[in-house]
């Protein structure tokens with residue numbers, strides 16, 4: 014096995030010397046970040062923050078999202094700030110010297126809110142119902158959505174809940190400052206999810222910049238922090254030229270982009286009718302697994318080109334599941350993206366595939382960039 018390990022390591026080194034695509038990881042804990050780094054990740058392309066709001070912190074999230082009164086929301090946000098700062102400090106430490114793209118909260122809200130029926134039953138069963146339960150039920154009813162995946166998520170949530178974006182950005186900025194003071198080399202980037210129009214991005218960006226400046230002023234330690242956006246809605250892809258003017262980077266969220274381009278639920282479609290479609294030959298392979306070059310892929314290609322034309326410094330990558338899929342990696346290489354980001358365990362294969370893609374591009378003389 015020693016010889017085999019040497020051969021694999023040799024192949025990986027060779028692939029690394031050839032490839033133009035960088036390979037980053039999707040990771041949201043220090044442990045995953047360290048694992049990814051050991052497997053050769055060149056940074057974190059997507060640090061989701063949703064899991065950081067579950068478990069014991071759920072009650073705080075409910076208070077933050079549902080609070081009618083400003084004081085309760087502000088208290089919840091104040092309690093979340095140090096927890097988030099710890100989350101980010103650990104991840105930045107594990108990825109010291111490498112980019113860490115932290116995405117602002119993008120929860121499908123139904124996963125966070127208390128169950129409406131349960132709540133109603135609890136109120137009905139109680140002799141003297143808790144007024145908090147009543148308030149919660151009213152709020153849940155107000156926020157209940159038939160299609161949470163097309164609802165109050167991503168940038169919309171950040172714009173709707175006062176103080177949420179500021180809390181997360183402050184946590185990032187304070188974590189960066191703490192790492193700088195400890196002699197580290199933190200390289201945080203902030204990413205705004207589910208943007209459909211440049212106006213949303215401009216509003217969110219203004220808030221992010223305001224908080225970064227505020228913390229820099231307080232600490233006297235300014236630092237660079239690129240601010241970018243996910244491109245995961247067809248409208249964002251089609252207006253990429255305008256969006257690029259307010260973004261330092263694009264990260265293609267091909268999971269949502271596939272869902273919204275095809276009108277197929279990423280949570281349900283594979284289980285319900287994909288078997289039939291695969292049988293009937295409509296699909297050779299699930300478009301959630303391998304990039305659909307004619308539809309979703311075209312949007313990626315159009316948006317990357319338009320984005321770069323409008324903003325020559327724009328960095329482009331992909332952080333949907335396709336970032337770790339071999340056939341998709343070849344496609345992303347051909348359309349000239351700068352990086353793919355995938356689950357830690359897929360990193361070695363992604364490095365090899367990115368190397369092969371570069372080799373094929375050279376042999377064909379087709380590399381555009």
Ligand code: PEP
Pocket residue numbers: 059061119245265266267268269270332333334
């Ligand atoms: C995506 O939509 O492709 C993505 C990376 O974001 P998430 O899977 O968290 O929605």
Ligand code: MG
Pocket residue numbers: 245266268269
């Ligand atoms: Mg998404």
